[in-house]
Amino acid sequence: SEKTIIAPSVLSADFSRLGEEVETVCRAGADWIHLDVMDGHFVPNITFGPPVVKAIRNRTDKVFDCHLMIAPADPFLGAFADAGCDIITVHAEATTHLDRSLQAIRDLGCKAGVSLNPSTPESAIEYVLDRLDLILLMTVNPGFGGQAFISSVVEKVRRVKSMIGSRPIHIEIDGGVTPETAPLVAAAGADVLVAGSAVFKGGNAEAYAKNIAAIRAA
Numbered sequence: 001s002e003k004t005i006i007a008p009s010v011l012s013a014d015f016s017r018l019g020e021e022v023e024t025v026c027r028a029g030a031d032w033i034h035l036d037v038m039d040g041h042f043v044p045n046i047t048f049g050p051p052v053v054k055a056i057r058n059r060t061d062k063v064f065d066c067h068l069m070i071a072p073a074d075p076f077l078g079a080f081a082d083a084g085c086d087i088i089t090v091h092a093e094a095t096t097h098l099d100r101s102l103q104a105i106r107d108l109g110c111k112a113g114v115s116l117n118p119s120t121p122e123s124a125i126e127y128v129l130d131r132l133d134l135i136l137l138m139t140v141n142p143g144f145g146g147q148a149f150i151s152s153v154v155e156k157v158r159r160v161k162s163m164i165g166s167r168p169i170h171i172e173i174d175g176g177v178t179p180e181t182a183p184l185v186a187a188a189g190a191d192v193l194v195a196g197s198a199v200f201k202g203g204n205a206e207a208y209a210k211n212i213a214a215i216r217a218a
């Protein structure tokens with residue numbers, strides 16, 4: 001819908017032209033830029049770290065939405081904040097002391113997010129709701145772009161929406177978001193949609209604008 005936030009994941013961009021890709025996708029209608037950081041330990045893939053985030057920071061004023069798929073996360077929070085991340089999201093499964101990690105993110109002046117894998121119940125975040133600005137519900141097992149949407153998570157979106165009540169917390173969906181799956185999670189209460197392959201397919205500015213518009217229209 002009009003007010004749904006679309007956050008393209010640069011994981012599906014051309015990394016050899018990353019700065020240019022960020023500029024292009026922002027001009028094509030992206031609201032936020034989603035940054036998938038992977039460590040080859042918490043997830044079976046490696047992407048990039050703070051120096052790359054810092055290198056693309058001056059290409060746009062849009063929100064940098066950083067999804068840390070790393071364990072441990074705490075030692076790197078300061079570096080990601082310094083690199084220019086606006087939102088830093090850690091995985092509940094990767095963080096022993098979640099309450100402490102969330103406080104640390106806010107102390108750095110960033111918005112704090114927590115992510116749950118498809119198999120992790122929403123009860124994992126019941127006692128940290130007041131420390132959260134964003135809840136990222138994975139609709140694929142993290143590690144790779146282009147995977148199939150896991151539809152059992154739609155029910156979890158509904159439960160999380162009712163759990164947060166009137167708190168101003170974003171519900172973000174990540175994995176397998178397309179014009180076909182977007183309406184399912186939006187109807188369940190999600191207000192931020194991450195999309196990698198569905199945005200970057202086609203490989204040029206016109207395609208990105210068309211792809212973003214298709215998700216928004218859905």
Ligand code: DX5
Nearest residue numbers: 142143145146175176196197
């Ligand atoms: C998966 C990442 C996602 C991924 C989404 O580990 O967190 O952000 O890039 O890619 P698509 O939209 O292609 O499923």
Ligand code: ZN
Nearest residue numbers: 036067174194
């Ligand atoms: Zn992500």
